[in-house]
Amino acid sequence: MKIAALFPGQNSHAVGMGQAVAVQFAEAQDVLRVAEAAVPGLTALMHAGPLDELTLTANQQPALVAASLAVYRAWQVQTGLTPVCAAGHSLGEYSAHVAAGTLSLEAALTLTRRRGELMQAAVPPGVGAMSAVIGDPASVREVCAQVQASGVGVVEIANLNAPTQTVISGQTAAVDAASSALRALGLKVIPLKVSAPFHCSLMQPARLGLTPALEAAEYRAMSFPVVANVTAEAVSDASQVAGLLERQITGSVRWVESVQRLAALGADTFVEFGHGAVLTGLVRRILPGATTYNVHTPEDIAAFGMAGLGE
Known part of the structure; x- marks a missing residue:
């Protein structure tokens, strides 16, 4: 063992x-x-x-x-x-x-x-957010990159927890935008109760x-x-x-x-x-x-x- x-x-x-x-x-x-x-x-x-x-x-x-x-x-x-x-x-x-x-x-x-x-x-309370995403990590990474490029704000990969479980983190507006885009692709998104947006810039x-x-x-x-x-x-x-x-x-x-x-x-x-x-x-x-x-x-x-x- x-x-x-x-x-x-x-x-x-x-x-x-x-x-x-x-x-x-x-x-x-x-x-x-x-x-x-x-x-x-x-x-x-x-x-x-x-x-x-x-x-x-x-x-x-x-x-x-x-x-x-x-x-x-x-x-x-x-x-x-x-x-x-x-x-x-x-x-x-x-x-x-x-x-x-x-x-x-x-x-x-x-x-x-x-x-x-x-x-x-x-990060002041309310400014940041995190969400867990169930689905293809490549899609999550692509959507985060698109949202950041659009100028909405910071949203990044925080955790790669399991083959189909990824956590995103960043500014609330950017996390919300990424979450909407991911749901439109058919992925499940679960907002997390956290006190700050951890593991991001x-x-x-x-x-x-x-x-x-x-x-x-x-x-x-x-x-x-x-x-x-x-x-x-x-x-x-x-x-x-x-x-x-x-x-x-x-x-x-x-x-x-x-x-x-x-x-x-x-x-x-x-x-x-x-x-x-x-x-x-x-x-x-x-x-x-x-x-x-x-x-x-x-x-x-x-x-x-x-x-x-x-x-």
Whole structure:
């Protein structure tokens, strides 16, 4: 069994996430202690909410890092297993680098707190929008290019999540125009409830704001490669990480290619660490028949251990 560790991004959150493993496993408790020291008040928010405050980008980003890594550390200690590679969806790339040893947990929490603040502030409320599009990605790319060329505004590919699921992001008028054109072509378009238009050029102020902190962070030797969102290439050289995380803020999340790259690295089992199972579902669409697990609770860890022993 060769495991690819997967770490979720925004909107995989829930009040209470990470709490069950922290009650049962000391290593998960340690992660939450570090999280509280790095972002005071974060663990109480994770434990009891309110949900609307936890949902705020500046809170949600470090909270997801803490919850995912609490589960990951407990899983690793209890099973004695180590991944051969990892990837994270957007924000989750920071969690992947902590798992690989590139970043300390403290650094990832501090960076994602600042990242969330900057991304929220980059575009005034109501100015930007995002929509998920079900259909041919080539058509989505062509329509976005046509709308931008017409001068309506910025609309770009934000996420390539699955073979027929693409997310567009940009100025509200441009996203609306692209959505209308795509519906006219017979594609399904679903407006997303987001606080800002992520992963497009409108996030340039956030990219510039986070660059000094990314450059100042300490990057250590990696114990396994992490596939970068913005290139879909495996990274084993820690000196490349700051630049890739910087580019990720305005660049597309190339998730389909990233999952394919994990498989090319030899991964035959894909394990998503954290609340929800969004990435697990996407992997099944990208690699039909792939072995997948979602690990979030002590019961998930126990079930994984039994499954592993049976192979």
